[in-house]
Amino acid sequence: MKANIYQSGLTDANSSFESIVEKNQDKILNLIYGMIGDYHLAQDLTQEVFLKAFQSLGTFHGESKYSTWLYKIAVNHTIDHQRKACVRHENSTPDDQFEKTPAGTDPDSSCQKTAIRNILFKSIAELPDQQKEVYILREINGCTTKEVAEILNCSNELVKWRLHKARSLLRKILSSKNQYGSTGTFTLTAKGLE
Secondary structure, eight states, X not given: OOOOTTTTTOSSHHHHHHHHHXXXXXHHHHHHHHHHSOHHHHHHHHHHHHHHHHHTGGGOOSSSOHHHHHHHHHHHHHHXXXXXXXXXXXXXXOTTSSOOOOTTSOHHHHHHHHHHHHHHHHHHHTSOHHHHHHXXXXXXXXXXXXXXXXXXXXXXXXXXXXXXXXXXHHHHHHHHHTSSTTSOOOOEETTEEO
C-alpha cells in the first residue's frame, strides 16, 4: 500500500516540505557539489532536485527516510545532468558556500577553513564518480552504509569497498598537492569545517 505525505505524519504538505528542505538542503548541496566540483551549478541542481522532489511527493512510499529518498533523487538527477550536458569542471570560488561567518569569529581562522574546504572539495571532485558518491554520502552527509547502499542500489559490501578505495585515493590526491600540510586537524560536516 502506497503511503502519501499525510499518512506519514505530515499534516500540511507545504510547511512540512519546507521543513524537509531546511533540514536537508546543505547536505544535498554538498553531495552535488562534491559530485560535480562546480558550486554555482550545484546550487542550481539542488533547486532542481527539491522541485523534482516536491513534484513527486505523492510517489514517496515511506519505505525509507525522506533524506534517503532525497539523496537518491539528487544522485540520479546529477548523473542525468552529467550525461546530458557533459559537465565542464570549471574552477569556481564558492564565496557563500556555507553559513556566513558570525560576528566575533576570527577572520584568519575563517579564511583558513574556507581554503581547506576548497582544497578538499576540489580533491573529492577528482575521485571516480562511484567512489565520490559513496564518500560524500557516507563521510560528509553521515549516511549509514545501509542508507548509501539503498540510495545507490548496491550492496553494503560494495559501499564499503568503494569507501575504502575513495579514502585511499583521496589521501594520495591530498598528499600530492602538499597544500594542506600545516593546516592541523578538522572535521568536515554538512555545514562546513569544524
